[in-house]
Amino acid sequence: MRIPQFLKFEYDDNGPRLFPTAVAWSLSDGRIKYVIIRPEDDWLAEDLDERLLDDEFFREKGVAPVDVLREMNEDLGETTVFSDGLDPDDQLLDFLCEALGIQAGFELAPMTALLHHESFESLNDRYQDIILRETLDASVAENAVYAQLLLAREEGLTDPDSSG
Numbered sequence: 001m002r003i004p005q006f007l008k009f010e011y012d013d014n015g016p017r018l019f020p021t022a023v024a025w026s027l028s029d030g031r032i033k034y035v036i037i038r039p040e041d042d043w044l045a046e047d048l049d050e051r052l053l054d055d056e057f058f059r060e061k062g063v064a065p066v067d068v069l070r071e072m073n074e075d076l077g078e079t080t081v082f083s084d085g086l087d088p089d090d091q092l093l094d095f096l097c098e099a100l101g102i103q104a105g106f107e108l109a110p111m112t113a114l115l116h117h118e119s120f121e122s123l124n125d126r127y128q129d130i131i132l133r134e135t136l137d138a139s140v141a142e143n144a145v146y147a148q149l150l151l152a153r154e155e156g157l158t159d160p161d162s163s164g
Helices: 055-061 065-076 089-100 120-133 141-154
Strands: 005-012 019-026 032-036 080-083 107-110
Touching: 005 065, 005 089, 005 141, 019 065, 019 089, 019 141, 032 065, 032 141, 065 089, 089 107, 120 141
Parallel strands: 005 080, 080 107
Antiparallel strands: 005 019, 019 032
């Protein structure tokens, strides 16, 4: 059984534009990758007082955006990857691709495209219930991907031993 793959971005929206600061995605075996993205200088507000990011943290821990997108393309291949549909994950992926001049090798679709028998509201309620039950912080991309994998498992789309 091929396990559906999921993706979630963390982002900064305090500067002149919305840009990704971290991303998590699941692999075809249910494992999750999480990568901090080192922002390009032109993504950041010019006025240091307007920046809410810890520049030192992102410079030390972050991975160059081009390397992140290449790794995502390698891991996600030519498949459809699903997001929770709550945040602008599609806009963030588009921003990353446009900023780097590299196409995504995968398609990003909302989770409702995978679980089309349920409304967005119903799926969101179930997703939020999982986040509460598992005491996850949904603002952390890795946690959001894990919750999506658990929802897919509840739907019988994964093996019981995958996704934790």
